[in-house]
Amino acid sequence: MRHYDAVIFDLDGTLLDTSEGIFRSVEYVIDTLKLPRLQEEVMRTFIGPPIQKSFARIYGMDKAEAGNAAELFRNRYKENDLLLAKPYDGIFEAIRDLNEAGARTAVATYKRQDYAEKILKHFGFDKVCDIMCGSDFDGVLTKKDIIENAINGLGISDRSRIVMVGDSDNDAVGAEEINVAFIGVTYGFGFGSSEDVNVYSNIGTADRPSQIVRIVL
Numbered sequence: 001m002r003h004y005d006a007v008i009f010d011l012d013g014t015l016l017d018t019s020e021g022i023f024r025s026v027e028y029v030i031d032t033l034k035l036p037r038l039q040e041e042v043m044r045t046f047i048g049p050p051i052q053k054s055f056a057r058i059y060g061m062d063k064a065e066a067g068n069a070a071e072l073f074r075n076r077y078k079e080n081d082l083l084l085a086k087p088y089d090g091i092f093e094a095i096r097d098l099n100e101a102g103a104r105t106a107v108a109t110y111k112r113q114d115y116a117e118k119i120l121k122h123f124g125f126d127k128v129c130d131i132m133c134g135s136d137f138d139g140v141l142t143k144k145d146i147i148e149n150a151i152n153g154l155g156i157s158d159r160s161r162i163v164m165v166g167d168s169d170n171d172a173v174g175a176e177e178i179n180v181a182f183i184g185v186t187y188g189f190g191f192g193s194s195e196d197v198n199v200y201s202n203i204g205t206a207d208r209p210s211q212i213v214r215i216v217l
Helices: 019-033 040-046 051-059 063-081 091-100 113-123 143-154 169-177 209-216
Strands: 006-009 104-112 131-135 162-166 181-185 204-206
Touching: 006 143, 019 040, 019 063, 040 051, 051 063, 063 113, 091 104, 091 209, 104 113, 104 143, 113 131, 131 143, 143 162, 143 169, 162 169, 169 181, 181 209, 204 209
Parallel strands: 006 104, 006 162, 104 131, 162 181, 181 204
Antiparallel strands: none
16 A cells, blocks of 8 residues: 555656756856856755746845846756756656556646756656646746645645655755655755755655655555
């Protein structure tokens, strides 16, 4: 008997290693605006959160400046760098195992909806996931909102039967705010260890995709 009826996955750092494309587009913005260069550990913090908020946080930009930087990023990313990504080893097998056990699967990501659909379809995740939910164009939706959209799309009312899987505090907080269980993965870009995950309410930590299946089932 499976423990959960639905599994909602984050995208960046959970399904896909999207670092190459994101780094290239961030570097394009840095070069275009002649901004100070960033260390790799700081660059990694661009992966996952809304891009406008990341520029504002890292460079101390006001709303207009961060909006301009985000627009430069999006134009570059969607045309040149979006598909510079790779699925994590074992993630497709993990999702198929969940599907075969009767669990429904969805994606809830801060990536804009059109970007999310394009990259997920490119790598074939649309064949194994029931619902793909991304952010709005202006980045207003919170992670809680996006997870809520995925839950509504799945049509499962009992939230005790739903688990969110992600690699960052945004995923953990969103799951807690919406009252669903959480599994933290440490193979992505946010959490580096089980200690990081255990800062938040969770039902387990996975250092590879196959461990997600063991926890869920």
